[in-house]
Amino acid sequence: VKKRNEREVAALAAQGERPKEPVTLKHAPTIELPAQGRGIWKWQRKAAILYLNIKVQVFVAGLIAGNFLANIIEKWVDPKGVDHPVVWQVFDLFFNVMFTVELALNMYGFWFCRFWKSGWNIFDFVVVTIGLLGVFQVPLPGPLSLLRMMRAFRVFRLFKRVKSLNKIITALAKAVPGVSNAFLILLLVMSIYAMLGVEFFREYAITGTYLNEAGEEVALMTGRDLEYGFEYFGNFGKSLYTMFQVLTAESWSEAIARPILHSSDLSVAAGAAVYFVSFNIVVGIVLINVVVAVLLEKMVDDGPAVKQVVEDDEDLEEDEEPEESAENSEGAISEVTMLEMETECERLKCQIASVKQQMELLVECLKNNVLQ
Numbered sequence: 001v002k003k004r005n006e007r008e009v010a011a012l013a014a015q016g017e018r019p020k021e022p023v024t025l026k027h028a029p030t031i032e033l034p035a036q037g038r039g040i041w042k043w044q045r046k047a048a049i050l051y052l053n054i055k056v057q058v059f060v061a062g063l064i065a066g067n068f069l070a071n072i073i074e075k076w077v078d079p080k081g082v083d084h085p086v087v088w089q090v091f092d093l094f095f096n097v098m099f100t101v102e103l104a105l106n107m108y109g110f111w112f113c114r115f116w117k118s119g120w121n122i123f124d125f126v127v128v129t130i131g132l133l134g135v136f137q138v139p140l141p142g143p144l145s146l147l148r149m150m151r152a153f154r155v156f157r158l159f160k161r162v163k164s165l166n167k168i169i170t171a172l173a174k175a176v177p178g179v180s181n182a183f184l185i186l187l188l189v190m191s192i193y194a195m196l197g198v199e200f201f202r203e204y205a206i207t208g209t210y211l212n213e214a215g216e217e218v219a220l221m222t223g224r225d226l227e228y229g230f231e232y233f234g235n236f237g238k239s240l241y242t243m244f245q246v247l248t249a250e251s252w253s254e255a256i257a258r259p260i261l262h263s264s265d266l267s268v269a270a271g272a273a274v275y276f277v278s279f280n281i282v283v284g285i286v287l288i289n290v291v292v293a294v295l296l297e298k299m300v301d302d303g304p305a306v307k308q309v310v311e312d313d314e315d316l317e318e319d320e321e322p323e324e325s326a327e328n329s330e331g332a333i334s335e336v337t338m339l340e341m342e343t344e345c346e347r348l349k350c351q352i353a354s355v356k357q358q359m360e361l362l363v364e365c366l367k368n369n370v371l372q
Contacts, residue, residue: 131150198235202229
């Protein structure tokens with residue numbers, strides 16, 4: 001972009017015309033293009049430029065969206081794939097061929113290290129390869145046959161090309177370490193409550209009945225005709241899943257808590273109330289919000305370097321004295337800003353050259369008038 005601006009400025013200066021407004025560099029490509037090669041790599045740089053062209057990227061994004069829409073229609077209209085098999089095979093072949101061409105162009109333009117350093121490129125390679133295995137009907141043994149379902153994940157390739165979606169995915173990836181720690185604390189607390197549940201309620205209504213507050217014997221069997229204590233708190237795994245059900249608020253009060261709260265034993269009822277209410281407060285309200293807070297913090301955190309640049313840019317706008325501006329912006333001007341400054345300097349040079357030419361013409365006219 002810088003070289004293109006310089007060529008345009010130089011051409012306009014040679015013609016004595018006032019240059020147009022400089023091309024903004026805020027969205028200049030940051031991907032390093034390969035150098036001009038030889039032999040089979042003669043067109044590598046042109047292939048990379050073509051692949052990065054915004055029209056090509058929009059076209060590929062449209063293909064991905066179209067493929068996803070075709071998969072939805074297939075599973076809606078013909079779930080078993082037996083009514084219109086030829087139609088779905090044609091669609092699958094078309095999209096696989098187009099994605100293979102796009103992958104080949106990407107690999108050729110950015111071979112070798114530039115291509116494999118990108119996680120998105122590796123994902124593209126895996127998805128397209130699995131699609132080609134399906135096209136050529138390569139038999140896959142055992143569980144590997146499930147890889148054919150990877151075509152449903154082709155839509156994830158859209159995240160690579162849509163800037164807003166890519167930003168969300170990148171932020172989520174950056175938030176994984178912090179959120180993992182929060183989830184670990186959540187799991188530990190749930191495990192503690194699960195162990196307490198096994199200890200307290202494992203044998204509750206063991207005979208299929210319990211006594212309510214009125215001293216009446218009430219039948220208590222689960223929907224699967226199992227004993228209450230055995231199904232919900234029979235061991236650690238069952239109890240942990242019960243705690244997860246309580247956390248999701250899925251029928252936990254009516255199916256799990258109330259049969260114990262209506263026990264004839266006051267200590268059991270009061271203990272169950274404290275048990276379930278404290279779990280909802282600690283886990284369902286406090287810790288879940290901690291997880292959300294950590295996730296949001298990591299998503300909006302752009303890192304110290306970016307924050308420093310933003311703060312320095314604000315100082316430059318508010319500061320009116322040149323000396324103070326230089327001190328505040330020292331070491332914080334990015335490469336993009338430097339390119340913009342150079343382009344602005346070239347524009348001013350062209351203006352000066354144009355004014356100089358006009359002055360020379362004016363002097364020539366004055367000389368001709370004096371001679372006459």
